[in-house]
Amino acid sequence: MTKRVLIDAALVVKNVVVLRQSILDAFEEGDTISLDLADEQPVDLCGLQLIESARRQARAVGKTLVLERPATEFRPALDAAGFLTDATADDLQFWLHQGPAQ
Template sequence: MHQLLELQGSQTVRTAPELQRALLAALDAGADVALDISDIAELDLSFVQTVCSARHHAVLGGKTLRLARPAPGPVAALLTRAGFLTDITPDDLDFWFHGVLAQ
């Protein structure tokens, strides 16, 4: 079973608990989950932490969590500022950018 979660608007510390519940519910229901994050208008590091935690949860449960499209500019900028792109692993490159880091 596959499920698409479309995120939009603000994805910050205020919305992180709601995002975590939605991600874990979809994964625990047996779904492989794709996130569409193309319409996120505002985000902070709690978004990245929540997604990274859900990725780990998915792996432990034999599920897949992926992005429907490569990370858009604001997400890439946050990952850069936070140092996530320094020595990025192949798995993280595949997850966030579908294998191609835009220059």
């Protein structure tokens, strides 16, 4: 079952605790967690790290985390933080929906 999580708050350090709990709750309710990120949403390194951490945790417990839409608006932050440096095909698929499907 897919559990959709709407993230309409800014993905920034002051919101990470609440957003983290929303994602953790979704892990209890579904095997696939789909993050719906609001358009033109502010993001900082903490927000990116939260998503990446959730992605890794999902993989570790046999679940899947996906973004409903590519995070192309986050590309400058992803580049600056090094998330796309030597990115794998799986990384590009996850963040930007480029390349083969997950």
